[in-house]
Amino acid sequence: MLTNLERCRLFRDRMVSQMTTREHLRRKILELKEKKEAIILVHNYQIPEVQEIADFIGDSLDLARKAMTTGSKLIVFCGVRFMAETAKILNPDAKVLIPRKDAGCPMADMITRDQLIELKRKYPDAVVCSYVNTNADVKAESDICCTSANAARVVSSLDSKRVIFTPDRNLASYVARFVDTEIIPFDGYCYVHRRFKAEDIKAARAAHPNALVLVHPECDPEVVDLADEVLSTSGMVEFAKKSEVKEFIIGTEEGLIERMARELPHKRFYSAGKARFCFNMKKTTLKDVYDSLENEQYEIALDDEVASGARRALQRMMSLGK
Ligand code: 13P
Ligand code: SF4
Numbered sequence: 466m467l468t469n470l471e472r473c474r475l476f477r478d479r480m481v482s483q484m485t486t487r488e489h490l491r492r493k494i495l496e497l498k499e500k501k502e503a504i505i506l507v508h509n510y511q512i513p514e515v516q517e518i519a520d521f522i523g524d525s526l527d528l529a530r531k532a533m534t535t536g537s538k539l540i541v542f543c544g545v546r547f548m549a550e551t552a553k554i555l556n557p558d559a560k561v562l563i564p565r566k567d568a569g570c571p572m573a574d575m576i577t578r579d580q581l582i583e584l585k586r587k588y589p590d591a592v593v594c595s596y597v598n599t600n601a602d603v604k605a606e607s608d609i610c611c612t613s614a615n616a617a618r619v620v621s622s623l624d625s626k627r628v629i630f631t632p633d634r635n636l637a638s639y640v641a642r643f644v645d646t647e648i649i650p651f652d653g654y655c656y657v658h659r660r661f662k663a664e665d666i667k668a669a670r671a672a673h674p675n676a677l678v679l680v681h682p683e684c685d686p687e688v689v690d691l692a693d694e695v696l697s698t699s700g701m702v703e704f705a706k707k708s709e710v711k712e713f714i715i716g717t718e719e720g721l722i723e724r725m726a727r728e729l730p731h732k733r734f735y736s737a738g739k740a741r742f743c744f745n746m747k748k749t750t751l752k753d754v755y756d757s758l759e760n761e762q763y764e765i766a767l768d769d770e771v772a773s774g775a776r777r778a779l780q781r782m783m784s785l786g787k
Contacts, residue, residue: 546765554772572632630649
């Protein structure tokens with residue numbers, strides 16, 4: 466039986482050893498990255514130690530832009546598969562690696578290419594706008610893509626009375642607030658954002674009366690109704706940086722809240738209700754990033770026809786500019 470003092474020492478030794486391993490891995494990653502002239506792109510939801518080794522952290526749109534314009538021929542993408550696929554599609558000459566091949570997005574997997582083809586048959590006069598949170602074969606069947614940062618602007622740019630919007634029904638309903646176009650939503654959703662409830666927002670407001678509420682458009686409409694601002698993940702960072710306000714209630718995945726607290730230590734950030742996690746976003750560890758760089762795994766490879774169809778839809782979105 467260990468005494469309390471022995472238990473404390475054991476705990477301290479374990480912490481020191483973990484920190485040494487983390488620092489060691491961090492250094493090895495930076496060395497390897499330099500040697501291979503690679504760039505590490507990291508989504509806002511990744512764990513803090515992965516965010517800390519990023520060359521660039523951002524939301525889906527920021528990261529897609531960065532992937533397209535980087536001169537680097539080796540991109541390590543720490544996020545989920547649809548994001549790494551988007552990077553490869555927009556920069557076909559680069560080798561794009563995803564450190565965890567099992568990091569998918571359940572919402573992206575909710576719609577298949579065949580389901581979209583069926584919807585197109587049902588509404589032959591509609592234009593198809595797909596959220597970037599889709600697999601490449603669904604993008605290839607779409608006319609244009611959008612992200613959480615530009616969805617309403619993308620739909621407004623379309624010269625059509627009807628738009629099929631896939632796969633997020635909540636983003637579709639958010640866009641419908643700003644356009645006259647008839648939106649035909651697909652019935653997909655994000656299990657992480659759906660967990661924020663209107664009661665959570667009301668309780669958080671009561672607990673922090675001076676805070677502004679910022680939520681992601683993947684939240685349910687009742688939650689969106691109660692927000693002060695509805696923004697993409699990087700949109701929330703920018704908003705909090707520029708705002709005079711010092712406290713914010715955040716309705717999105719915990720990784721972003723950790724980033725905001727780190728970058729804006731003089732401000733306070735509270736999760737809207739319980740902290741919510743996207744398990745696929747949390748899979749990538751520093752060791753995975755190291756292995757990915759060392760062994761150049763796991764390379765994103767796409768069928769040429771799928772890639773060129775998806776590129777057309779993505780480039781149409783990119784051509785709208787910022
Ligand atoms: P952002 O593009 O706003 O970062 O959103 C991506 C995402 O997957 C949200 O769940
Ligand atoms: Fe997909 Fe939701 Fe995770 Fe974003 S938070 S990657 S939409 S499951």
